[in-house]
Amino acid sequence: GKRIETFRDVETAVADAPEAELLVVRGCQKQTLQMKTAPLDDATTDRLLLWAGAVLQAAPAAIAAQRGQELTGVYVSSRFHGSPAARYSLPAVSRVIEVDGEKVPDLDAFLHAIIAKRDGADVRLKLLDIRGAPSMVCLRVDNKYWPTAEVRRVAGPRNAGGQEPFHWR
Numbered sequence: 001g002k003r004i005e006t007f008r009d010v011e012t013a014v015a016d017a018p019e020a021e022l023l024v025v026r027g028c029q030k031q032t033l034q035m036k037t038a039p040l041d042d043a044t045t046d047r048l049l050l051w052a053g054a055v056l057q058a059a060p061a062a063i064a065a066q067r068g069q070e071l072t073g074v075y076v077s078s079r080f081h082g083s084p085a086a087r088y089s090l091p092a093v094s095r096v097i098e099v100d101g102e103k104v105p106d107l108d109a110f111l112h113a114i115i116a117k118r119d120g121a122d123v124r125l126k127l128l129d130i131r132g133a134p135s136m137v138c139l140r141v142d143n144k145y146w147p148t149a150e151v152r153r154v155a156g157p158r159n160a161g162g163q164e165p166f167h168w169r
């Protein structure tokens with residue numbers, strides 16, 4: 001063993017290793033644990049959907065890992081005041097796993113499920129909260145004032161000669 005004091009020490013110690021042996025102290029007792037490692041993707045969010053006033057993105061791996069949940073569904077990161085998402089209580093920090101009974105494991109499946117919904121249509125969403133508890137929310141689509149839009153992170157500067165490593169479009 002090597003003494004670990006920072007998160008960077010952990011990253012360095014287990015880089016490219018499939019497993020790590022940890023000595024931890026719990027309840028005044030030393031325990032040795034074998035833990036599998038997982039590569040961390042340094043990319044942050046690279047795609048957003050704006051739908052019914054909700055800001056949606058792929059489910060963050062960190063939340064799934066911290067909570068011991070599957071990495072599935074569409075994560076509701078926030079919602080705009082006055083939007084259908086707010087009016088019908090679509091909670092932020094939850095995951096949409098079904099739209100009208102159709103499973104939505106990712107953003108593409110979600111987009112496919114909602115793309116044909118007309119203005120004024122009622123939509124039933126099955127959610128999982130941050131603890132994994134299921135719930136249902138129904139909301140009425142308002143495409144006139146809250147249309148669906150997609151925003152993507154694009155590599156390179158927005159303008160020729162720019163210095164940004166990426167921009168949003």
